Amino acid sequence: MSCYRIGQVKFIVKRGDITEEEVEAIVVPANSRLVMGGGVAGAVKTRGGEIIEKEAMSKAPVRIGEAVATSAGRLRAKYVIHAPTMERPAGETDAEKVYKATRAAVELANSLGISEIAFPGMGTGVGGLEPGVAARTMVRAIAEAAAAGKGVDKVRLVAFDKRLEEAFLKALEEASR
Numbered sequence: 001m002s003c004y005r006i007g008q009v010k011f012i013v014k015r016g017d018i019t020e021e022e023v024e025a026i027v028v029p030a031n032s033r034l035v036m037g038g039g040v041a042g043a044v045k046t047r048g049g050e051i052i053e054k055e056a057m058s059k060a061p062v063r064i065g066e067a068v069a070t071s072a073g074r075l076r077a078k079y080v081i082h083a084p085t086m087e088r089p090a091g092e093t094d095a096e097k098v099y100k101a102t103r104a105a106v107e108l109a110n111s112l113g114i115s116e117i118a119f120p121g122m123g124t125g126v127g128g129l130e131p132g133v134a135a136r137t138m139v140r141a142i143a144e145a146a147a148a149g150k151g152v153d154k155v156r157l158v159a160f161d162k163r164l165e166e167a168f169l170k171a172l173e174e175a176s177r
Contacts, residue, residue, distance in 0.1 A: 048073030065100035093127035102141035110149035131167035
């Protein structure tokens with residue numbers, strides 16, 4: 001586990017399963033319909049329960065650049081924040097969509113008074129975005145959104161593999177210079 005500080009935000013990078021994180025909110029990269037079929041969303045539904053998807057889909061459609069919160073079912077978190085990085089299930093994404101989704105998730109967390117949040121690699125699974133691009137984009141979006149609002153001051157970047165973990169670490173090294 002590695003720690004960095006950018007502005008008011010403490011970033012923690014770790015490798016693991018985001019569904020096991022004990023934080024106030026877990027962010028899920030989503031599609032606009034909020035169908036939780038695969039990737040991180042599918043894992044969150046499997047571990048936390050179908051109630052999360054039912055709650056989410058009742059709030060759909062959600063545009064890229066917006067986010068919605070649901071309960072977290074059986075997860076240790078209080079909320080799941082669903083932030084679309086693609087319009088259709090199993091679609092591709094890009095850096096601009098990841099930026100908008102990541103920023104929307106932090107802004108929603110700020111409005112809910114959440115101080116600690118966990119992110120996976122937004123768009124790096126089903127969305128097909130290269131981990132380095134996703135990591136740099138996410139770090140910039142989180143730092144900017146956190147600086148613009150009050151609330152989020154601790155962010156866990158949870159990598160499912162070594163490649164993503166290294167991309168998060170490199171992005172934070174560059175951003176903290």
